[in-house]
Structure formats: structure tokens, C-alpha cells
Amino acid sequence: MVVREKILDMVVGCFKRHGAKRLDTPAFELKEMLTEKYGEDSGLIYDLKDQGGELLSLRYDLTVPFARYLAMNKVKKMKRYHVGKVWRRESPTIVQGRYREFCQCDFDIAGQFDPMIPDAECLKIMCEILSGLQLGDFIIKVNDRRVLDGMFAVCGVPESKFHAICSSIDKLDKISWKDVRHEMVAKKGLAPEVADRIGDYVQCHGGVSLIEQMFQDPRLSQNKQALDGLGDLKLLFEYLTLFGIAEKISFDLSLARGLDYYTGVIYEAVLLQTPAQAQESFNVGSVAAGGRYDKLVGMFDPKGHKVPCVGLSIGVERIFSIVEQRMKTFGQKIRTTETQVFVATPQKNFLHERLKLIAELWDAGIKAELLYKNNPKLLTQLHYCEDMGIPLVVIIGEQEMKEGIIKLRSVASREEVAIKRENLVAEIQKRLSES
């Protein structure tokens, strides 16, 4: 939990730096709100039992609830972040690294704005967070749903199969092109020559020059949708260059993203571990993703009024395990509490004095603990401080009481000094502010 909190603080700090306000929505939504939003994964939605009220489901992500919220409250413009749990009926034993309950951290910009400015900011946020967390080198793959659809069209995919083929392409980060091609041809009934034409495209990735190349592509340049997408991507790269992050972004024609609701630019950040590994398997792990969804809010509005949106989601669960793993490797120990001072005594029948003293520390805002025993042994008390990493111990005893003093012990150095009883709080505060 300590590691999680540190990571979440960093992520939320970045969201706030970009002017987002916090929003929260309920864990459950009306079941009907979630249907037909998640493509092939809809079967993973948890439904609540019909107990004589509405038919409810647990939210599957934070994007659909956000769109529902905007439509319900007729909000036309909003920059919000949301940190919350989502639920999916995965079989954790079958799909490794997936959970049935996990935390999502989303940032989204809703509203009608000039093209690609908010989109570029989303990519900037992803870069800031991934750099800030020091997870190692990373790259963000970018594509556009319209480029994908255009590509399918010019390759000869029947429109009825766009969705199915898109889902296959989406698996390219997990399985090889050969296997994806087999799925498209054998399972989804695509003509082999169409599959091969797609293969030529989806194995391309690069920067602005690849966008230019696609503009010149004899087939793709005949498709209006593809040209719109390419035009936006070109503008996006212009802004990414101004933000100083263009070299972190790769235009990748194999990026598909499984969710139904995306309508424009889509992106996904992956960690690259070492150059050698990066060559073998490009996708060491997706740690953040997002895209533009201009029609989702309209699906919840009774009159179909649209609010264009673009956003991103940070894969914090994945990041948690990476950071935890790294800490284990380096043998880093983490304190689970923040206690600053421990109140101890070497003597029997000193509970009353310990209680009075600790109340004084708490009232001064000092984080303090004692053992809940009438007569604990001094050694037990000192061991507790070492185990828990508590830096300071206050030791009170009969002799000290008589002299109006108290002992302050540093757990690390085992040094003890006697100080005047009335100066105790001030001395502790001084020591804590110095450390």
C-alpha cells in the first residue's frame, strides 16, 4: 500500500499539474449503460443480482461512466481525473497479470476544441508520468482508428468484418503476425491476399516520415478517412515536437486497441527494457493507453448531442508490480507506518505516565506509538522500534521524573541525551525537521 500510494501520488500530481479536477462516480452503473461499449470483452462485466431494483453492473472502466456523467449532467467541457476501482470477470489463473478488481487512473479532456491540442497534451502527460516514475526507457505507439479503417477498406476487408479484423490486429503485441494472419484467414474468413496486404502495412512503424510515406501510398491515399487520420497525426507530431517528446512517439500501423468506442487517434505506451530485448519482443508491457472517443457521450444523450473526448489511462497495477519487483531485486525495505517517536519505559507501573506523555505528543501533531501493555520489557520496546524503523524513542523512568528530565534516544545511533521535560516536544520537532 505504501508503494501504491507513492505511485498514485505521483500520477495524481501530474494530472493536477495539467489543470484537471477530480471526479468520482459510483461503482455500479445501470446494466444497459455498459452494453455494446467493450467489443469482445463485454462478457467480462460483473452483473449484480436482481434484488428488486434496477438491473446493475459493476463498472468495467472509468471512461464509459465519465461519458454517462457528461451526458446526464449536460456538461460540454471538462478536464477531469479519476482514480478508482474497476471490475472484470477475468480468470486470473488463465490470464496472467490480470485482476478481477483493479485500480484505474484516468485523465480525460471533454469538449469541442481545435484539433490535436488536447490529444498532444494527453501524450505529454503519459511521457511525464512514465519518465517521472523512472520505469526505464519507453515508447508510445500511436495510430488512428480512421487510418486503420481506411487501411482495411483499401486492402479489401468487407466492412462487416472491420471489427473482427481489428480485434485480431490488436493481438499483434502478444502473438506473431503469422498467428494473427492464421486467425484472420482460418477463423474470420478473410481472403489470404487481403490478409497479406494488411500484413504489409501493420509491420510498419516510424516517425513523421512514415506519415509522409503513407500520404504517398498509392492505395491509402485514395481513402478519405485514412487521409483525415493521417492529417491529424501529422499535426499531432508537430505539437509533440514543440512539447519535446516526438522522439518518444512511434506511428505504428499495427496498433488497434480493442475497445469499440475509439474514433480517432489511439495510443499505447510500452516499456523497453534493454536494446536486445527490445529487438526481440517490442512489447515488454503496455503501461498506459488511451485515445479519442468523439461519439461515446452522444450514445448516452437522449438527443444524441456529442461531446468530443480524448483521454488516457495509466496501468497502475502493472506499474505497481514492476516497482515492487525492482525493490525486491535491490533489497529495498519500505516502512509501512510513519511513526516518528516511540514512548518507552524501563520500569513497572509507568503506564499512566506513558499515556499522559503520548497524548502530549499526539496533541502536538507528532506521530507516536507505545506498546499496549501495562509492563512491557524495555528490550521488547526497543526491538519494536528497530523492526518498525521508528527513528526516536522517548524513555521515561522514576529517576528522570524526579529530576524533571526525560531521555531521548536515537534508534539508529543508540545515542541517548537527557533533556528537560518541558522542552521535549520542541526538541523532538527540531530533530524531525532536521532529518
Add this chain to the structure above:
Amino acid sequence: MVVREKILDMVVGCFKRHGAKRLDTPAFELKEMLTEKYGEDSGLIYDLKDQGGELLSLRYDLTVPFARYLAMNKVKKMKRYHVGKVWRRESPTIVQGRYREFCQCDFDIAGQFDPMIPDAECLKIMCEILSGLQLGDFIIKVNDRRVLDGMFAVCGVPESKFHAICSSIDKLDKISWKDVRHEMVAKKGLAPEVADRIGDYVQCHGGVSLIEQMFQDPRLSQNKQALDGLGDLKLLFEYLTLFGIAEKISFDLSLARGLDYYTGVIYEAVLLQTPAQAQESFNVGSVAAGGRYDKLVGMFDPKGHKVPCVGLSIGVERIFSIVEQRMKTFGQKIRTTETQVFVATPQKNFLHERLKLIAELWDAGIKAELLYKNNPKLLTQLHYCEDMGIPLVVIIGEQEMKEGIIKLRSVASREEVAIKRENLVAEIQKRLSES
């Protein structure tokens, strides 16, 4: 959300001051884990649909999941806090001020310790939080389940009716003694003279002297359970006096707490608004509560091993609405974002410069925004800052570009100064650290 976060930060800060570590548990538990834990309220548990896995329910509070966690992981000792959502099938239109989803903030101490030391700390925490939040005057009612049971026994309540009568007594903060008496006699079949004997007790409240009085009570002093409870309460008050909070605590024989799992001391904090109001209706609103539950962990342990626990829950939803209401009354305005600097231009075709500049601010950790427009009007940009309470504006234009300067404007004073372009970040950081 901003108000909620401030209150939660304060509550969590207090929990950490008392040495607690954070714990999180899943939103759902196995259905069987929640049965027979919540008395009459069990019908309010949300069940998940049987989708071919386990039978699951959404958690109803954070206490039962904590006990389940301790038993499952064989943890014998732990001081933890938990901030999380819980779910209850209330009808919000019928029961005012209750929600179907709400946030709970719990602090609990598990382990075998010397009597009443952790219990006293729980009451100290409640006092620190309620004082810290400046909600006005409050009092914490304290009782003990064993005193209640002893009282029922000596009044002649049949043991089979303890639970039902306890639930009736629990309503004394909402309905009058007359109505509670009626419910006990007419609905729960208690003999009227038994009800009247209970009535004599439950209308008593006071401090240590009332405990002494009850020790002398001819009936109650004959009951071992009651004497055990009274003995612990006496010791508790001794510790509360050392903590300097005894005058905030009232021994109240009418306090029952509906939940099945309490076994010892129980407590509930209520706000007192004005002395006049306090006389009329003692219970302006329960804002925190808790108690000792020594047998709950054993219910989850296959061998029945017990881990004594005591804890408290802060009623943050109630506190949120009180603070919100007070802010409305005093016309306080709260910023929903933390943006420090806005990047503006009076000129057309300055998007590139704005983007480069804002990236520089973000990279320096400065919270900054701009409008997502190619050519926004200066007035629109300045109005946005006033609306959102953004304190500083950076204004960039052609003339300034040529001279290598930039204008920094204070939104409040409308003062503008020109500074060197390369000193911008330093100057902003200086201003922000001063304010």
C-alpha cells in the same frame, strides 16, 4: 471532491499519527462471509449475480472484511486504517441522508493486549478528528455490551429476546422512549413491567460517578457480566482522564449499537449544536462510532482462534455534508483545480510559442493551463483565469518575443511586469513560494 479530499487527508493524517498502516481489501466478499454479521440490516447487502463463479456480495462495511483478512492470513496483531467504499441497499428517498454507496474511514487495533489501552486510544482518535475538523461541540457516548446484556438479564428480559430488545434500544436516538417502549411491549412481546425497569436505566447518562452508582445498583451489581463491563468502563475513564478527554465522554446506558459483532465497549460520537438544541434533542447526528469485537475474527478462522479487536469508523459522508453546508452558509468558494499559471497571448498564430512555453512550465513542475484554441481572444483567456481562480498569467506576444522578454500578470491585482524570458520559471517559482 476538493472538500472530501481535505477532510479525508485530515482523518488519514490522524490515523497515521497513531501508527496505523493502510490496508485495502476487495469490494466483494464471498456471500457466506457476510451472513449473520449485521443483525436486522442483513437484507441491505448487495449480492452479485451468479455468473458461474463464486457467490459474491459487495462489502457492507470495512470491519467484517478486516476480520476475514486477519483470519485468512493468520495475522494476530495489526493496527490498520482503511478508507474505502461500502454498499447498502437503502432507499435514499425513504431514509434521508443515507446512501447506497458511501465512503467509510476505519481505524482498528487487533491483538491481545492489556485491557482498555487500545480502546482508550480509539476514543482519543475520535476526539482528535472531531476537534480537528472544527465541527463544533461534540460528545462521545460510551456503553458496554456486557452492561447492556446484564441490564436486560436483571430487568427480566428472556435471553432469546436480548437481540430484539437491543435493536429497539438502539432506536432511542431517533425515536422517544415512549415509542421504543411501545415497540418492545406491543411488537416484541415484552412484559410492561420489564420494559419499565429498562426505562429506568436507559434514561441515565453521566461520567465516572454514574459508573460508581451502577456498581452499587442493587440489581445490576448481582450480574457478573455487568460488573465486568462496569470494571472495564471504570478503567477506560481512568485512561481517558490521562488523555485529557474525559469531559468529552458520557457513559450512556441507552447506547446499544445495532451490529451483532460487538462484545465489549461501544461508543458513538454526536455533535451538539447549541446548548438549547442539545437539551431538546441530544443526538444532532452521529458522526463516528465503534467498539470492541473480540469474537468476529474467530468466526472466520477454521479452528475458531480469536483475535480481539477494537476500532472506530468516521462518518465522513455526514461530515462532508456538514462542512459543505457550512461553506454554503458562509459563501466560501472552493477552487476545483490547483492551476498556478495560465499561458496566454493577445495575438493570432501564437499556438506554437504557447505550446513550447507551457511544456517548459510543466517540465519545471509548475501547474499550468492554456486554452485548446488556435486563436483565443485575450479577454476570454483572462476571464478563464478569474473564473478558475488561477493566480498568475504569462502573456507572450510578438513584441515581447523580439525583445526576449515576457509579461507576468497577477490576476488579483491586474499588475503586469516584464521579465527576461530566461528568468521566467525562476520568477514564477519565487512568486509561488511567497504566496
